[in-house]
Amino acid sequence: MKIKVLVADDNSFIREGMRIILNSFDEFEVVATVEDGTQAVEFCKTHEVDVALLDIRMPRMNGVEATRLLTEATETKPLILTTFDDDEYINDAIRFGAKGYLLKNNDPERIRDAIRSIYHGHNVLQNVVLDKLKLSLGDPTPPVNKPPIDVSLFTERELDVMAGIAKGLSNKEISKELFISEGTVANYITSLLNKTGLEHRTQIAIYYLTGRTR
Template sequence: MTVRVVVADDQELVRAGFGMILQAQPGIEVVAEAGDGAAAVEAVRTHRPDVLLLDIRMPGMDGIEAAGIVSAESDCKVLILTTFDLDSYVYDALRAGASGFLLKDVRRDELARAVRVVAAGEQLLAPAITGKLIARYTERPAPSPDAAGRLAVLTARERETLRLLARGLANAEIARALVISEHTVKTHVSNVLTKLGMRDRIQAVILAYETGLTVPGRPD
C-alpha cells in the first residue's frame, strides 16, 4: 500500500528536499507541496493524503492552526516539523491533533520511517521524548471535576494502562509491568482511545496529564 504525502514548508529548498527524499522511498508518494498553512489545508482537501508533513512556523496560517483544521476535517495524520527539540509550539501542535513531530535535521531514513509509522496510526514520539515534551509543556492547574470525570468511563486496568502510557512505556513494557500479554495491552489501548474519543496515543497521554492521572516530575 502506497502512503500518500503532502509536504508543507515555507522554505522552498527545504520543502523540495523533503519531497525528493520521500518520493525516492518505496511505497511513498508525494502528491503535493504547499508553502503555507492555508495551502496545506487546501492540498489535503484536494488530494486526501495519508500524511501531512507540516512545518510548525509559517507565514499567515501557521502549522498549529493548519493541524487543527486538517485533524478536524479528515483522517489525514499530521507530522509536524520543527527546528528545536523543545519548541514552545510543539505541545500546542499535539493538542491540535498532530500525531507527532520531527526535527528538521532528521536523517532521511528516519524521515521515511516516521511517515510510515504515523500513516499506520502509531505515535511518532519515542517514549523518552514523549515524557520530556509533556512534562515541559503541560502547565496544569489542579484538575477540575469535569476534567477528571472524563476518565470515569475507563476500567481500572484501562486507567492503569493510560498511566503507564503517560510515563512513556511501550506496549511490551506495559505488558511486563501489568503481567499481561502485548495483545491484551493493545486491546486496552484501543479501548482507551475509543472511550475517550482520541485520535491516537499522544492525545491520550496529554489527557492523562491534564486530568492529573500523571503529574510531571513525580514518579508513579
C-alpha cells in the same frame, strides 16, 4: 497502495530534500510540496492526502493553524516536523489534532516509521517533545519508575506497556523490550484506553507521567 504525503515548509531546500528522502521509500508518494499552511490546506481539501508533514513556522499560516483546519475539514492526518520544540506549539498542535510531533534532525528511517505509524492510526511523540509537554503541564520531574497514578487499576504488564509508551517507544520496540508480540502490545494498549477512557497513546503517556487525563 502507496501512502500519499504532502510536505509543507517555507524552506525550498527542506521541501526538496524531504521529497527526495520520502520518494526513496517505495511505500510513499509525495503528491505535493508547498511553502505555507494555506497552500497545504487548500491542496488537501481538493486532493487525497493521507499524511501532511507540516513545519511550524511558515508565512501566511503556520503549521499549528493548518493542523486545526486540516483536522476540521479533511481526512488528512497532520504530522508536525520542525526544528522547534517550543512549549506553546506542542500544546496547541496536539490540542488541534496533530497525530505526531517530530524534530527535523531525525534519521530518515525514524521519519518514515512515524509517517507509517500515523497512517495506520497511531500517534507519535518524540521524547524531547514529551519532556517539554510534561514541563508545560507543571510536573518537571515525574519519576517514571513510580508513576503518579493508581497502579492498582492496572496489571503489571499494562504498567510495563504504559512505561514504554511514556519513554516514546513504538509498539515494536515495546514488544522487544517485554519479549511479547506486537499484537499483544496492541491488545494491552486497547485495554489501557478502555480502562482510562483515553483516546490515543499520547494521552496514555501524559497520564502515566502526570496522573492527568485532561
